[in-house]
Structures are given as structure tokens and as C-alpha cells.
Amino acid sequence: MSYPIKERALILAVESSCDETSVAVVENGRKILSNVVASQILSHKRFGGVVPEVASRHHVEQITICMETALIESGVSPKDLSAVAVTYGPGLVGALLIGISAAKAFAWANDLPLIPVDHMAGHIYAANFVTPLKFPSMALLVSGGHTELVYIETEGSYKIIGQTRDDAAGEAYDKVGRVLGLSYPSGKQLDEMAYLGQDTFHFPRAMIKEANFDFSFSGLKSSFINMVHNSEQRGEKLNPNDLAASFQQSVIEVLTVKTLHACQKYPVKQLIIAGGVAANQGLRAKMKHDFSEKLPETELIFPPINLCGDNGAMIGAAAFVEARKGHFAGGDLNAEPGSSFSEEF
Amino acid sequence: MNLLAIDTSNQVMTVTACQDEKALGQIQLNFSKNHSTTLMPAISSLMETIHLKPHDLTRIVVAKGPGSYTGLRIGVTTAKTLAWTLKSELVGVSSLAVVAAQCKFFDGLIIPIFDARRKNVYSGAYKWKKGRFLQVIKDQHIAIKQWLTLLQQMAEPVLFVGEDASLFLEEITEFFSEAAVCKERTINIPNGLSLAQLGMEQQPVEDIHGFLPAYLKLVEAEEKWLETHNDEGKNYVERI
Known part of the structure; x- marks a missing residue:
């Protein structure tokens, strides 16, 4: 699979690995057009830490509204997009599966390639918005x-x-x-x-x-x-x-x-x-x-403080690199809660 | 109406496509609980085979629960994302009703059973009356003994259906005869056509974003927290 050549490479990026549901639209890996982050901190505060089942339930509540808001705020319509990116791991399996299910459904419905992104690579690529x-x-x-x-x-x-x-x-x-x-x-x-x-x-x-x-x-x-x-x-x-x-x-x-x-x-x-x-x-x-x-x-x-926490924009930035490597996924993409992006060393 | 119906609430996964009353095709799997890897490939291969494009779909139907929490979330998230982005209707159907509706032949209370562990079940009571499918007692998470006591008081013939019903044979036979437990394998597993049929008749949801699985049970940590706190319908998720 490859990337449809468009003037602006626009990626819709989805992140749900822990207690934040986030969706962003990123242009050419360097420009954030929108970055919607729905934080569950107030919920998990009740328990003194993240309760995985509670996190998964909140993600289902938030996921499509975050996707819609990210598209509206970026002024981008699905047909303008080049690809959909999603965090596949590491993280909480139940939480990851919400972003993955939504990203796969959206990619299929709009005939877009799907780019699986490692959460840690995302954190690194938050720096790409600085320099x-x-x-x-x-x-x-x-x-x-x-x-x-x-x-x-x-x-x-x-x-x-x-x-x-x-x-x-x-x-x-x-x-x-x-x-x-x-x-x-x-x-x-x-x-x-x-x-x-x-x-x-x-x-x-x-x-x-x-x-x-x-x-x-x-x-x-x-x-x-x-x-x-x-x-x-x-x-x-x-x-x-x-x-x-x-x-x-x-x-x-x-x-x-x-x-x-x-x-x-x-x-x-x-x-x-x-x-x-x-x-x-x-x-x-x-x-x-x-x-x-x-x-x-x-x-x-x-990275700026608002990009240090989990967010979709960083996933969008890292996705451009994965796309250049030709790294795409099919409808069978699964969550890999314990994945590691490290190569043998 | 081009309808796509999805059920991932338990081990059986069904994906069914219908054009109005006509069933165009169905994929049914019963081999793993990992619907994450099988659901989208099933949807895309079924749709391709019957020459439908995603945007041809006008209604998405999903078995909304109860069932396996992860399974429900995969199905509901997929369904609501499809309905939202394809601008189609979304209908949520009780996963218990899907199995119960398969017992049209039975004159009495139809009791679908899903195991909820620790001698609890997800169940409800349904009935076919003059060709109409009715819910008699709402779906709930309940201790099996309590549920059987309640059903006995209804003083009507009952039929327990679903693959999990036989797990409670011992308890059920304390209250009813063994004949009350359905042994018919073709009826005990959910059929996508049953879901599609129910989904065709039901009204679509008004708020697709707000549509959620019917877990029928709070998370244990929340239950404990509520013992000592007041919830007051607070919003726990905020945009940052």
C-alpha cells in the first residue's frame, strides 16, 4: 500500500493508549491543524490511579466526538486526508483497542491507508513540532x-x-x-x-x-x-x-x-x-x-508542555516517518500492549 | 435500506448485510474472542463480495450488550464510527434479545442467559406474542438464584436459551424441569439475521456520539467508590 500523492499530506491521528482520548490533524508531519485532547484525570483521581476498565469506558464515550471535533477545527474533510494513524502500543490493551477500532473503521469507510504508530515514537516526534x-x-x-x-x-x-x-x-x-x-x-x-x-x-x-x-x-x-x-x-x-x-x-x-x-x-x-x-x-x-x-x-x-502528555499530534508526526518507511496496517491491526519499538542492539 | 449488523458481544462474531428485507450475506465466526483482528476484515470482505461500498450503507446495527466488555467496545466503537463518518443511522439492539428472538416457536417466557461469573448472569425475559417480539423483564445483571426465584413466581412456561444456559443446569433444575433448558445448538448461538431483523424494526439512536455499550454493571472500583461518595452526575472527562 502507498500513500495517495496529495499536495498537503494530511494525517488524522488517533491516540488512546492510557487515560487521554486524543485526535489530531497534522500537516506534513510538522504542522498541527488541530489537536483535541479529552483527559480522564478527574475520573481516575477518584481511585488514586488509572483503572483500566474505567479508562476503556471513557474512551468509547469520547472517541467519535474527538474525531469530529479534530476535523471541524482543522477545517479538513475526510476526502482531503492522506491517511489515518493510530497508536497500537505500548499501553493498556482495552484502551488501545478503542482508538484502533475507530481508526480502522474510519480508514475503511473513507478508503484511506492506516498507519500503525508506536506510542513512544510519538513522544519522541513531539519534538518535531519544535525543530x-x-x-x-x-x-x-x-x-x-x-x-x-x-x-x-x-x-x-x-x-x-x-x-x-x-x-x-x-x-x-x-x-x-x-x-x-x-x-x-x-x-x-x-x-x-x-x-x-x-x-x-x-x-x-x-x-x-x-x-x-x-x-x-x-x-x-x-x-x-x-x-x-x-x-x-x-x-x-x-x-x-x-x-x-x-x-x-x-x-x-x-x-x-x-x-x-x-x-x-x-x-x-x-x-x-x-x-x-x-x-x-x-x-x-x-x-x-x-x-x-x-x-x-x-x-x-x-516539546512544549501541552505536547509532553499523550496527544494525537505527536502520533501524527511519527506517522509521517512510518509512512515513508512504507509501514501500513490492514483491518486486522491489533493492540500490542507490551510492544517495543526497539531494534536488536 | 442497506443495513450492516455487527455482533461482537460474546465469542461468536457475526457480520450481516441486508437490503431491506433481503439478507445479502453473513459471516459468522466462533473461534476466538479476539474480535479486534477479525471484525474489520470480515466487514470489508463481506461488503466487497456483495458489491457494496461503505457509503452505500444507510443503517448500522450493533449488538450493544450485555456481554464481554472488550468485545462490546470493539463492536460499538466500530459501529458508531461507521455510522458517524458514513452519516448513516445507528441502531443498538440488546445482545440478549438477539438470542431470545430466535425462539419464535416457543409459547412462553424466553430467557436468554449469558454467564456473568460468580454465579451471576446477564439475562432478561422476552416473549413472542401474535408475531410480535416483546420484552417482559428488562436486561439485568443478577444472581442466578435470585433470577430463578423471580421467574418461578411468573408462573409461565419458560425456555432458557444461549450457550451459557447449560452452565447453570444444576441451579435451573432446582426450579424448573430440565426440558426448560434449550439444547438446540443452532438456536443457542446468536445469528446475525436475528440481529439484523431486530435492528430493522427499532428506531435509530438520536445521539451517535453518546451511544455506549449496555454493560449493565459498574466497574468494581466505581462501585466501591460510590459506597462512600456521591456521584451527582459529575462529568469526569474534560478537554485540556
């Missing part, structure tokens, strides 16, 4: 579900060179936030508290000295929780801002040091920091500071 990606390039993907370093030697080739062995960084933020009585998701609030506090607790920096690019955050989470519980038992109240600052300092130091080492071992033109945790101000400041000192030649790209 065109140059290769080789490195990406640090940090979110509630992932913490990985990805080496991108050429366009569309992804190699995971390091990843978390337990909790994702964003997951640790949410668990620690719960102990401090913050509502889910607590990353933004912890970031703000950290700004006001000091690193007085000196939590461990897991795996920072090891000669690999893997991460671990469950030990940090445990020492944080123990610290808080022990002080509670003694009847002491620790300064929450200092706790937040100490936790955040440990996370961002490990992320920055490991990323810096990775970029020293694999020289790259650009470093892309993507995923929900890429919105963290502390992380942004530390990365900028350390890279300007040690690797000033490397261009740092942080």
Missing part, C-alpha cells in the same frame, strides 16, 4: 509508564539503550505524592513544592555509578516512604517542601547524569526530552545547566 529532528539523536522518555533512553541513529530507527528496572519515574512521583497526601497525578505539585524546598534528606541516587544506562526508582520511593513513616511514628512532622525537593533532586540527578553519559558514549546532534515528566521544571533546568557545561554542542529539545 526538525537531526540524526543521530538521543531521546530520554520519562512518563508514568516509561523511563528509557532511546538512541535514534537515523530517521525511524529506535534503539533502547537503557530503561528502568522497576518503577517509571512518573510512577514514583505519583506514589510519593500519595504519601504526602497530594491528589493524583502529583508530578506538577511536587515540582512546585520542590522549587520551594531544599535537598536536606539526601535520598539515594540509584545506579548512578553503574556503567550502564538503566534506572531504578523503587528504592528511592521506599526510602522516601520509610522516612515519612518513621518520623510520623516519632510524632515529628517533616517539611513537605524539603521532602519534595530531596525526592526530586534524586530523580533528576540520576536522569541527567545517565543521559549525559549516554550522549557522551553515543555522540548525538540532539537530545529530546519527552513524555509527561518532561514537563518538570526542575528536570528542564538541570538538563540545560549540565549540558551547557559538559556537552554544549548538543541541541536540547523540550
Whole structure:
């Protein structure tokens, strides 16, 4: 299958891998014509985290209205489109299946090719809306579900060179936030508290000295929780801002040091920091500071905050690369909840 | 009217196309629960075989539930997307009614049964009366014992249908004779023609975007949450 040649390559992109239903129309991989994001955060707040069955039910409520709104806001009609793109994994299987079912039905009804997109490639390509990606390039993907370093030697080739062995960084933020009585998701609030506090607790920096690019955050989470519980038992109240600052300092130091080492071992033109945790101000400041000192030649790209979370636009951007690779799917496309875009390395 | 009917609510998947009263074709599969990989290929190959284009469709019918949550969502999402983008009508039919309507020969209460685990069922009560198909008791998620007690009080002949009915043979025979359980395989699995027929007679939904599966059961986490909270019809999804 190939792409119908049209003057403007317009892709309708659908993302439903977790708790956001999102549909975008993207032109030539670089321009967002619309990007509708329906967030379920208020719902999952009730349970302190994402409940997969609840997420799937919300996606069915939202999917067609998001598609319609994305088309209306972009001023694009189905016959103007070149293709439909959809996230096929990784993510929650029930959630992925809603976007996939809708994208397949829409593609068939309008006689359009279907492009399957990896969710993590989408996060990387959110950077393409800031500046065109140059290769080789490195990406640090940090979110509630992932913490990985990805080496991108050429366009569309992804190699995971390091990843978390337990909790994702964003997951640790949410668990620690719960102990401090913050509502889910607590990353933004912890970031703000950290700004006001000091690193007085000196939590461990897991795996920072090891000669690999893997991460671990469950030990940090445990020492944080123990610290808080022990002080509670003694009847002491620790300064929450200092706790937040100490936790955040440990996370961002490990992320920055490991990323810096990775970029020293694999020289790259650009470093892309993507995923929900890429919105963290502390992380942004530390990365900028350390890279300007040690690797000033490397261009740092942080996607705008509204493109750091899950969204359809990033899927649309990554879809252009997949289309160029000739990567299309048929009506039998299935969700791959545990998919990995990494090639053998 | 060019109608396409979809049922993915349980293991059996049916895709049926009709032109007014005439059935043009049907694909029925009974081999996997993964309707995600089989539904669209079935739709496109059936439509191609009978020389219909997507835009020829004027009505989409879907078995809306109850049934397997994932299966229902695949069918309903596909159906509502097709209806919306093809600007066709959308009709949701009870998945239980599809099986019940296949028992036109029976004079009494027709009780379709889907297993809902832990000795619960999805069921309802239906009846054919003078050529008309009627719902007597609404579809619900209910403990099998409670359901059988209630049906016994109706003091009418009953027929339990559906592949899952035999799973409750022990419970049913405490209340009714074994003859009340339908053993006819051709009747116990949902037929796409039954769905198409019901879908032809029903009124289309007014709000395609708002159309949802009939799960007939809240998510457990929500049930627990509601024990201590008040819902007040709050909107939990917002555009950001």
C-alpha cells in the first residue's frame, strides 16, 4: 500500500493508549491543524490511579466526538486526508483497542491507508513540532509508564539503550505524592513544592555509578516512604517542601547524569526530552545547566508542555516517518500492549 | 435500506448485510474472542463480495450488550464510527434479545442467559406474542438464584436459551424441569439475521456520539467508590 500523492499530506491521528482520548490533524508531519485532547484525570483521581476498565469506558464515550471535533477545527474533510494513524502500543490493551477500532473503521469507510504508530515514537516526534529532528539523536522518555533512553541513529530507527528496572519515574512521583497526601497525578505539585524546598534528606541516587544506562526508582520511593513513616511514628512532622525537593533532586540527578553519559558514549546532534515528566521544571533546568557545561554542542529539545502528555499530534508526526518507511496496517491491526519499538542492539 | 449488523458481544462474531428485507450475506465466526483482528476484515470482505461500498450503507446495527466488555467496545466503537463518518443511522439492539428472538416457536417466557461469573448472569425475559417480539423483564445483571426465584413466581412456561444456559443446569433444575433448558445448538448461538431483523424494526439512536455499550454493571472500583461518595452526575472527562 502507498500513500495517495496529495499536495498537503494530511494525517488524522488517533491516540488512546492510557487515560487521554486524543485526535489530531497534522500537516506534513510538522504542522498541527488541530489537536483535541479529552483527559480522564478527574475520573481516575477518584481511585488514586488509572483503572483500566474505567479508562476503556471513557474512551468509547469520547472517541467519535474527538474525531469530529479534530476535523471541524482543522477545517479538513475526510476526502482531503492522506491517511489515518493510530497508536497500537505500548499501553493498556482495552484502551488501545478503542482508538484502533475507530481508526480502522474510519480508514475503511473513507478508503484511506492506516498507519500503525508506536506510542513512544510519538513522544519522541513531539519534538518535531519544535525543530526538525537531526540524526543521530538521543531521546530520554520519562512518563508514568516509561523511563528509557532511546538512541535514534537515523530517521525511524529506535534503539533502547537503557530503561528502568522497576518503577517509571512518573510512577514514583505519583506514589510519593500519595504519601504526602497530594491528589493524583502529583508530578506538577511536587515540582512546585520542590522549587520551594531544599535537598536536606539526601535520598539515594540509584545506579548512578553503574556503567550502564538503566534506572531504578523503587528504592528511592521506599526510602522516601520509610522516612515519612518513621518520623510520623516519632510524632515529628517533616517539611513537605524539603521532602519534595530531596525526592526530586534524586530523580533528576540520576536522569541527567545517565543521559549525559549516554550522549557522551553515543555522540548525538540532539537530545529530546519527552513524555509527561518532561514537563518538570526542575528536570528542564538541570538538563540545560549540565549540558551547557559538559556537552554544549548538543541541541536540547523540550516539546512544549501541552505536547509532553499523550496527544494525537505527536502520533501524527511519527506517522509521517512510518509512512515513508512504507509501514501500513490492514483491518486486522491489533493492540500490542507490551510492544517495543526497539531494534536488536 | 442497506443495513450492516455487527455482533461482537460474546465469542461468536457475526457480520450481516441486508437490503431491506433481503439478507445479502453473513459471516459468522466462533473461534476466538479476539474480535479486534477479525471484525474489520470480515466487514470489508463481506461488503466487497456483495458489491457494496461503505457509503452505500444507510443503517448500522450493533449488538450493544450485555456481554464481554472488550468485545462490546470493539463492536460499538466500530459501529458508531461507521455510522458517524458514513452519516448513516445507528441502531443498538440488546445482545440478549438477539438470542431470545430466535425462539419464535416457543409459547412462553424466553430467557436468554449469558454467564456473568460468580454465579451471576446477564439475562432478561422476552416473549413472542401474535408475531410480535416483546420484552417482559428488562436486561439485568443478577444472581442466578435470585433470577430463578423471580421467574418461578411468573408462573409461565419458560425456555432458557444461549450457550451459557447449560452452565447453570444444576441451579435451573432446582426450579424448573430440565426440558426448560434449550439444547438446540443452532438456536443457542446468536445469528446475525436475528440481529439484523431486530435492528430493522427499532428506531435509530438520536445521539451517535453518546451511544455506549449496555454493560449493565459498574466497574468494581466505581462501585466501591460510590459506597462512600456521591456521584451527582459529575462529568469526569474534560478537554485540556
